[in-house]
Amino acid sequence: MNKTKETFVFGFALFAGFFGAGNLILPPLLGFKSGPDWWIVSIGFMITTVIIPLLAIFAHAKLQGTMFDFGKKVSPLFSTIFCFVVYAIVIALPCPRTAAVTHEIAIAPNFETSAFLTSLVYFTLVFVFAFNRSQVLNLLGKYLTPIIVLILLAIIFVGVFSPVKEMNSSIFDAPLISGLLEGYQTYDAIAGLVTGGIVIVSINSFKTNLNFVEKKKMIAKSGIIAMTGLFIIYSGLIVIGAIYNKQFDSNISRTELLSALALKTLGDIGSTFLSVLVSLACFTTAVAIIVSIADFCKAYFNNYKNAYLVTTVGCCLVGIFVGQLDVNYIINLALPVLMFIYPICIVLILLNVIPEKWASKLVFRWVVFVAFIFSVPDFLGFVIPMENLETLKMIIPLANKNLGWVLPAILTFILVNIFESHNHQTKISPF
Structure with a gap:
């Protein structure tokens, strides 16, 4: 495989690692609430979901280490605490949320099963993939990501090119800031810190003949590919949310709106497509998160042979129990946590770039x-x-x-x- 093809595989894998539950359910409702101001909230949203995460990948390309390297200039103790706090947040909130979204959109409408059963089966499969991490990058980059992108683009294309409808006015007083803060809930800046390490580990594993500069270029280009994909998807989802904002009840939830938009744009088959899309997007993110955390713990504990296994099992157990909760409850629970950790993440990313x-x-x-x-x-x-x-x-x-x-x-x-x-x-x- 030549370098260009490999860079695209790494970029697609990185995109899949970023693109999960929040990335699907947040943009449509943001557009829905903003109406004609959709382009203003998009600018704010892109700052925290595309630009800052891309800078995080650039910082990874520059450092070529782990997330620990982002804060070591403050002090090694600070960086250690910061890493464990971020990983604890990721394990407890965005990772389980992928299972909750999967249940509400893909499972509950079609099967009369409990959220706990969905969460149990979901994280059992995540464990299998995460423990066989050598196959993860190839699977994400070559197969799952193209499927995710094609389904989403179909929904966006039909929605955007449908006749433009009259829109309700925006509910936001400061749409730019509202979009920026809503981007916190995607965890993309944190994902830049966490999952960016997967590309480095994978490149080091598969491309041992590359020097530091060549790796730096490949990581940076992979980041550009991933963030370009996110930009297109986010923009499209925000636009169709705005276009259809007079078609649904103003109190519609995030997951209900996404399902309704799929039905409006692609008909009955849209619901099936959406179920597949949500399952794939959420699953790939959960795998990427757990692999990156397990990699960090393995390195931190001096390659203790069972560190990867213990970490993977622990993450999946937390996911099972938190993943059965309501999506909106998990989102609301995250608000104060994000207000605390996001400023530090953004500052560390910028200072390292x-x-x-x-x-x-x-x-x-x-x-x-x-x-x-x-x-x-x-x-x-x-x-x-x-x-x-x-x-x-x-x-x-x-x-x-x-x-x-x-x-x-x-x-x-x-x-x-x-x-x-x-x-x-x-x-x-x-x-």
Whole structure:
């Protein structure tokens, strides 16, 4: 297989790792609620679901290590804690959510079985695939991803090229920010940190003859292929959600809307297609997540021979029990967690992409610390709403939009770099 073909296989595999439950059910409802403002929410949504994840892949190409390398400039202890917190979140929320979405869209409408049975069978199959990880990349990149893309494109094509209907007006006061924050729920930035390592491990396994620069280019190109696919799919799903936003009840759920859109665009066969699509997309994401976590634990515990097995079993057991919960309940449960962890993830991704002369250890430490401190009000606002907290959020710029960490982090980045530049010039001055 030549390098171009291999790059596309890696890119398709990476796309499949990203594209899961949230990526399917979130964009249509976002378009549905935004109506004529669909293009504005799309810009915000693409920032957190395409641009930042792509930068995470670029950072992986630059580092060519594990997620641990993203935070080691802060300190090894911080990076270790950060990795375990992120993996705990991924195991407890987005990974089980893939089973919940599969049940609600693909299983419940067709079979009178319990959510627990779906979750049990689902994660048993995930375990089989994850434990045979040598076949995962080939299967995802060559077979499952093209099937997923073809089914989705059929739904989008019919929907987008149907007669444009009158739309209800947007319910969002700030559509750009609403789209940006809704992108948190896809976990794509976290997926960039977590599943990006799969490509590195796979390239190292299958392409031992490549040097560092060649691997860097292949990883980066794979990321561009994956994110281009996500951009097309997200845009299409948002548009058809907006086009049909007068056709359904305003209180329709995410999973109900996706099912209804499939029925509207492709008829009765659309429901069957959607069931296959959801099952494949969710399944590939769950496998990719668990493989990446098991890889990390195996490396962290010095290649302890049972680390991969123990981690895989543990992840699947958590998935079985959380995956039987309602999709909307899992999404709502994730809100405060994402408000806490996402700012740190975004800051670490950006700092690892920019030139090292602007991202010293001191810059890493201060910017991460400030982003963490100013994300606390957003986190607490979803956990224990307090009157004093609202007063504080009125003082901090953008805090009332749950983005209070952004400007302080940028300002800290600038000030610390100015401070270091001044110190450097003072040291080399002959006077």
